[in-house]
Structures are given as structure tokens and as C-alpha cells.
Amino acid sequence: MLLSPEVLAIQILNFIFLIFAIVALILSIKIYKYWDINSTSNTQYKLEKQSFLAASIIKYIFALKLPLFLFFIFTLDKISAQLTGAMCAAGVVDATDYGSYLFILKIFNIYIFGAWLIIHNIDINKENLPYTKQKFALFIFIFFTLLIEIILEFTMFASIDLNMLVSCCGTIYSSAASSSTSSIFTFNSSLIVSIFYILLVSQIIITFFQKYTNIKYLFSLVNILFFLVAISSLISFFGTYIYELPTHHCPFCFLQKEYHYIGYLIYSLLFAGTFFGITVSIVKSNQKYYKLSSIFNSLYTLLVSSYVILFYIKNGVWL
């Protein structure tokens, strides 16, 4: 097992999270089964106290897991130096059979952890705690996604073989590769970029119609598509302008120092924008989320587009 200080920190934190999450799971099952806000019985008063404890545990686990995703990428990036052939986090992700699944699950969990935090926030700000049962039911589901994530993370770090030759990102993210990510290159990058901008404009137009209740579902759907297309366009088009290399498509290298860690800002903006965009469907008073989503997604677009424009201004050609 690879035991760099960062990996060790992640594993210890995961172990602590797991212990607390088990406590929260036991309480969540009890709350889900017996919760009755109108009851004045001893059981209900106890559950109200326990719900506060369980919600606090869950809140802190999730609030820590969100920034830890960036730390996870940072760790992958750092240990890539120890793997022969790996140039960045992409090589580490690709080094085992579990890396890609773990990565996708982590992204899914980020969104679902965030959604739980928002539901919790709405719940505790209403006198009758209207979403308590639902939020703990959601946690029972989330516990298993968290558990799978922790198991996958442990397995991935445990199965990294330092003597094995791994692929570098140039190979993984290339049109010549046969991996699932290379399927992005079967689409014309101009088409992907056009869809990317159309989706951003669509979101902004939809915000003007937010008084229609059902439009929120369309807004969320557009945000899910925007996320997928944003990642695709980042790999196939915008990334090349960040690297100023027409053949380099890696979505990880720009997280490194050479690129001023700009990847962290890029991904934070994209995650925040699409997260708030998806959230409008689960929140009743959602005007704030429409606004936040539009702001973050626009900032993301401005940031990645600025690389293209600056490159053209500097060099007078497109890649």
C-alpha cells in the first residue's frame, strides 16, 4: 500500500468519518422509523435531541468531505511523481481498476452531500422541522455511497503498484487511445464548444422565467448537461489553450503548480455553479440558487474562455 503522508491522512480521516457515520446511521434509522413531530411522548423528545446530534455529525462529515475532494486530487497529483509513467493525477487514477469508478463516485457524492446540507439548512430554519424524516432517509442512502467511496478509496491506494508502468495523461486523453475518455474526441470540438455556450445562454434565459414553478426542473437538467459538456469541452478544447499545446487534453495537469493551480479554481466554479443549478429543483424558495448558479457558471465560462481569447491576442492564431 502506498503510504505517503497525504494518503495516510485521507485514510485516517475516512476511518474517523466512518465511525461517526455509523453512529449517525443508527440514529437516522431510529429517527426515520419513529419520527412524529406532533407527538409529545418521551420517545419523540428523545428523537428530537438525537436528530440534532445526528444532523451535527452528518453536517461536519459532509462539510469536511467537500474540500477534501480537492485534497484528494492534490494527493493523486503529488503521488504521481512516484509512479513510473504518470505525469499527473490522471496516471494515478488510471493506475488501478478502481480509480475511475472512485472518481465518478466522488463527484456524485459531492453533489449529494451538498444537497443534504441544503435540505438540512432549510429544515432547521423552519419551526416544525418539515424535512427531518426525508433528510435522514436521504442520509441512510448516502451512508452506503459514502461507505463504497471509502472502500474504493482504500482499495485504490492499496492496489497501487509502484513497480508498475502506468500511462501518462498524454496517452489517456488522446484521440488515439481506446479508453472511455477518448470517446470525447469522436465529437467535433467546435460542436461541443457551441453546445457549451448554448447551454450557458439557455440557463441565463431560463432564470428570467423562474416564476413558472416547473421551469426549475428544466434549469436543473440544463445544469446537469452543462456539467457534462463543460468537462468534455475542457478536455477537448479549453484545456489545449490552458496548456498552449494543441495535443494536450489532460483535465488534471492544470491543477499543478506550473499552471498556478488554476484547475482548483476552474473546478470549484464549475461544481458550485452546477450544484446550485441542480439544487433549484429541491428547494422551494430558490431565487437565490438561480442567481448563484448563473454567477458561478458564468464565471467558469469567462475563466476558461479567457484562455482562448488571451492565446489569440498573444499569438494571432487559434489552436
Place this chain on the structure above:
Amino acid sequence: MIELKNITKIYEANKHNKVTALDNINLKFNEGELIVLKGSSGSGKSTILSLIAALSKPTSGEVIVDDKRISKLPDNFASLYRREHIGFIFQKYNLIPTLSVKENILLPLIPNNPDENECDFKLKTVLDKFNISHKKDSIVKNLSGGEQQRVAISRALINDPKIIIADEPTANLDEKLSLDFCDILKNLKTQNKTIIVATHDPIFFDLEFVDKIIEIKNGTII
């Protein structure tokens, strides 16, 4: 109106150490009434006060104040309820000894972030009412017991609460100051405040303006 319905309160230090402070009690107080809760130490008087003030929750049963089930309120809403509706006068005053009279009295207003004029107006009103204007800038620990209590009353009233709760308010006062305190209560009653006093001081039992005297023994009403 304040209603306590089937209230039981058990303090549980551990599984083998349980104290039943209140045992299935029912009480109803009307607006503007002055109620005295009488009983020896440990009878459950203070527990009733803390339940009405939403400082603690019952083990079972409910507390309803003006149709609001306050025993079911989450902590953040319970704090809001206390801030808006309850003025609490403690036996030992619970003032902050190193702050001035003015600062102690204005404390309950801080969460509302009021403007300076509003603060000054409210402060002047209570200081004048309780005759402590001249001590406005004195540090609380340098005041006499009677003065400290008037500061505590001023602090309890600065938010103009509808319900005033006093827990053994005369325990640290001599007879003259206790009678002064009774005069203050009489005056507050004329302002239609609901006042609940928990005490074992006999001075309260013969007051003509007291509406109800409720005796509590071992967590039950006699």
C-alpha cells in the same frame, strides 16, 4: 395564555440515577395574571419556570404559550421565543459583574441589532422606572443587592416581554427590599404582564394582587 399539559420532567444523570422533578402536571395561566408557585427546595418550581421559558424540554407532555407549542420548538426558535416573550429574573441576578449597569441592561437587545436612539430610549425608560439612572455607568459588582436586583429587573424588561418569570427573586434581599420588589410586581401587573414567581418566601402569600398560589410538592400540584 400559558398551558402545561401532562408535563413530566425526569432528570437523568445516568440509568440508575433518575429524579422525577415533575410528575404529569397540568396547569393553565391566563394573560395578565400574577401566579405564585409555592414549594420547598427541590419541589419542581424552577423546572416549571424553565419549561415555560423554553430553557429546557419536558420528558413528555407539552407547553403551549399563546397557541404556540413552545416545548416542540427547535433550539434556535426557542431562543427567539425567549428573546421576544420572556423576561427572566434569577435568584442570583445572573448579571455580568464586570460590565456596567447600562451594558448589562442592554445585553438582551444586542441580537436584534437596534439603532442607538432606540437603545437610548429603552434604557432611559427602564432606568427611570426602577430609579437607577444615577448608577447607569457603575460597574455592577460594586452595587448593593437591591440595586443589582433592580438592574436584573430592568434587563428582564428592556425587551418589553409579555411574560415575566422570577425564580426566588427575594432570596437575597432583606424585608424592605422584598417589599419594594412586590411593589414593582404590582406595577408590572397593571401593565397586563403575565408574572410567574417561584418562591418559598411567605411575603408573597398574602399579597392581595396575586391571582393564584399554586403549591407544588415532589413534582405534583397539591
